[in-house]
Amino acid sequence: MSKSAARGQETQHTAASGSSGAATDVLSILKAAVDGPSLIRIRCWAGSVAGEPDADAVAKVEFVRRRALRRLLWLPWLGLVRAYVSGDTHIEGDIFDLTCSAT
Numbered sequence: 001m002s003k004s005a006a007r008g009q010e011t012q013h014t015a016a017s018g019s020s021g022a023a024t025d026v027l028s029i030l031k032a033a034v035d036g037p038s039l040i041r042i043r044c045w046a047g048s049v050a051g052e053p054d055a056d057a058v059a060k061v062e063f064v065r066r067r068a069l070r071r072l073l074w075l076p077w078l079g080l081v082r083a084y085v086s087g088d089t090h091i092e093g094d095i096f097d098l099t100c101s102a103t
Helices: 021-034 066-074 076-086 095-102
Strands: 040-043 049-051 059-063 089-093
Touching (some): 021 040, 021 066, 076 089
Antiparallel strands (some): 059 089
């Protein structure tokens, strides 16, 4: 493992849109963490995708680095916010629809 990968600076890999990989697990963790809507689209650092099709998704969350997942697991609601602020995740769509039931 390279030093940059150990620091969470993974390179982007593309994968087929029907793949599951880590995205399926991250989707279930995110739904449990923020108690958000079921219409979420997740894309992970390695290119895996899970959730609703882009047209039906209320929000799309891209986990750019694995570090974002660690933040989410450690302190779910605050971790998602910290991951977003630090650039470890990108959220597209209405963030209030994604997080409205978490407060």
